[in-house]
Amino acid sequence: MAIAELGIIPIGTKSTSLSGYIVACLKLLEDSGLAYEVHGMGTIIEGDLKDLLEVMLKMHEVPFEAGALRVVTTIKIDDRRDKEASAKSKVKAALTKKPPA
Numbered sequence: 001m002a003i004a005e006l007g008i009i010p011i012g013t014k015s016t017s018l019s020g021y022i023v024a025c026l027k028l029l030e031d032s033g034l035a036y037e038v039h040g041m042g043t044i045i046e047g048d049l050k051d052l053l054e055v056m057l058k059m060h061e062v063p064f065e066a067g068a069l070r071v072v073t074t075i076k077i078d079d080r081r082d083k084e085a086s087a088k089s090k091v092k093a094a095l096t097k098k099p100p101a
Helices: 019-032 049-065 087-096
Strands: 002-011 035-039 044-048 070-079
Touching: 002 019, 002 049, 019 044, 019 049, 044 049, 049 070
Parallel strands: none
Antiparallel strands: 002 044, 002 070, 035 044
């Protein structure tokens, strides 16, 4: 399973408020059925890499469809194939391991 962190920034909008764009992107994500977590600066999505890429492309298009003139999307992907991983397991591992000596 892959884990992706996604941030979408519409530019060239009529307002400095972006919440409407975010709500529309999250509706699309909710309808995808993929597991996700929303944070203050982006969203983490978990699932098959092909499904993640497909939904992220659709989410990138949402602000354009709502009238944005430019969209900047940042994506980080962690695609680990040697064992199962999730966003929660990554946080747990980071918080429970001791730093190197």
